Amino acid sequence: MASAASRTSLLRTRIMDFITSMATLPLLLGCVGVFSLCKLLQWLRTRAYVRNAVVVITGATSGLGRECARVFHAAGAKLVLCGRNAEALEELTRELAASRATEVQTHKPYTVTFDLTDPGAIVGAAAEILQCFGYVDVLINNAGISYRGTIVDTSLDVDKRVMETNYFGPVGLTKALLPSMIRRRQGHVVAISSIQGKISVPFRSAYAASKHATQAFFDCLRAEVEQHDIEVTVVSPGYIHTNLSLNAVTADGSKYGVMDKTTAQGRSPSQVARDVLAAVGKKKKDVVLADVAPSLAVYLRTLAPRLFFSLMASRARKEQKPKHC
Numbered sequence: 523m524a525s526a527a528s529r530t531s532l533l534r535t536r537i538m539d540f541i542t543s544m545a546t547l548p549l550l551l552g553c554v555g556v557f558s559l560c561k562l563l564q565w566l567r568t569r570a571y572v573r574n575a576v577v578v579i580t581g582a583t584s585g586l587g588r589e590c591a592r593v594f595h596a597a598g599a600k601l602v603l604c605g606r607n608a609e610a611l612e613e614l615t616r617e618l619a620a621s622r623a624t625e626v627q628t629h630k631p632y633t634v635t636f637d638l639t640d641p642g643a644i645v646g647a648a649a650e651i652l653q654c655f656g657y658v659d660v661l662i663n664n665a666g667i668s669y670r671g672t673i674v675d676t677s678l679d680v681d682k683r684v685m686e687t688n689y690f691g692p693v694g695l696t697k698a699l700l701p702s703m704i705r706r707r708q709g710h711v712v713a714i715s716s717i718q719g720k721i722s723v724p725f726r727s728a729y730a731a732s733k734h735a736t737q738a739f740f741d742c743l744r745a746e747v748e749q750h751d752i753e754v755t756v757v758s759p760g761y762i763h764t765n766l767s768l769n770a771v772t773a774d775g776s777k778y779g780v781m782d783k784t785t786a787q788g789r790s791p792s793q794v795a796r797d798v799l800a801a802v803g804k805k806k807k808d809v810v811l812a813d814v815a816p817s818l819a820v821y822l823r824t825l826a827p828r829l830f831f832s833l834m835a836s837r838a839r840k841e842q843k844p845k846h847c
């Protein structure tokens with residue numbers, strides 16, 4: 523008798539489960555459908571935003587800049603590729619011009635060669651871009667240099683060089699293009715910062731300082747130009763697999779020349795470039811593109827600073843090397 527009752531109860535449960543799952547399935551499918559539709563609409567909006575837009579990319583000769591060039595070119599942007607190496611820029615232009623057509627019309631990029639540590643050259647480059655195109659829709663301040671060294675061993679010239687490249691360069695170029703954006707009441711300024719613009723790690727003083735300054739400057743800019751309908755996006759990536767560590771400068775100004783394990787194991791630059799395109803399309807104001815630990819470290823720095831500082835001090839003790847760490 524008892525087992526018959528339990529069998530009936532089991533059957534009832536199974537029937538209820540079946541009915542519930544039948545009701546949940548369309549709901550689930552509906553959710554997936556709405557999600558996919560939202561994704562598609564966002565993708566279309568990004569494409570429309572970038573298609574035929576004049577997009578200036580600094581540091582286009584390597585790493586993330588080169589990948590941004592590929593991604594924005596494929597999305598139909600009119601690219602202005604900036605860098606120090608004219609030959610590398612021309613090579614990239616040829617590659618892009620020869621690349622297979624996407625579903626959108628693509629444009630042959632224009633190149634401008636200048637060094638971001640030269641304020642006069644920056645003004646000249648901005649004038650050339652404006653003379654050629656009349657306006658800039660999106661400026662991607664990507665070029666940058668990293669650093670390895672102890673503060674005590676590092677010459678002030680090195681601090682200045684990193685600051686000139688990573689901070690004064692982007693600031694100079696942005697200031698040179700900003701008045702035309704304000705007049706037009708249209709424009710989008712992107713700063714490729716770093717997670718090190720939000721937290722400082724040992725032996726990166728000049729680099730972290732330049733990125734913190736970048737974050738601060740472009741946060742101020744965002745507030746000031748919102749009234750002119752200009753967008754500002756600060757992107758803070760974690761490690762990316764590029765030549766950044768190879769090209770880093772050391773305490774005495776010489777090249778570090780090592781592919782660090784952290785860099786080699788970093789995200790793929792093409793993935794990060796796609797994330798940059800998405801952030802621009804969504805007009806994001808501030809984006810962190812990093813793994814869990816660095817992202818959490820940003821919160822730890824704010825919520826438990828003493829713990830964060832002691833973690834960094836212990837990291838410094840462990841990593842300390844006699845010179846050029």
Ligand SMILES: NC(=O)C1=CN([C@@H]2O[C@H](COP(=O)(O)OP(=O)(O)OC[C@H]3O[C@@H](n4cnc5c(N)ncnc54)[C@H](OP(=O)(O)O)[C@@H]3O)[C@@H](O)[C@H]2O)C=CC1
Nearest residue numbers: 581583584585586606637638665666716761762764765766
């Ligand atoms: N790789 C990483 O782990 C991370 C990188 N970033 C940031 O991404 C950005 C791109 O770096 P990434 O691609 O990784 O590194 P790369 O070293 O591969 O590229 C750096 C680019 O900046 C250019 N550049 C350097 N100095 C100058 C200068 N004085 N004037 C003009 N251009 C210059 C380089 O040109 P040239 O070829 O002439 O040297 C190169 O095109 C940087 O701002 C970096 O801080 C942020 C977080 C993580």
Ligand SMILES: CCCCCCCCCCCCCCCC(=O)OCC(=O)COP(=O)(O)O
Nearest residue numbers: 668669716717718759760761815816818819822
């Ligand atoms: C609540 C748990 C929190 C756990 C946090 C633990 C602390 C972890 C410390 C993480 C430090 C991350 C440093 C990330 C640095 C980084 O991604 O930098 C990006 C760059 O710009 C790389 O430049 P580099 O020249 O340094 O290679």
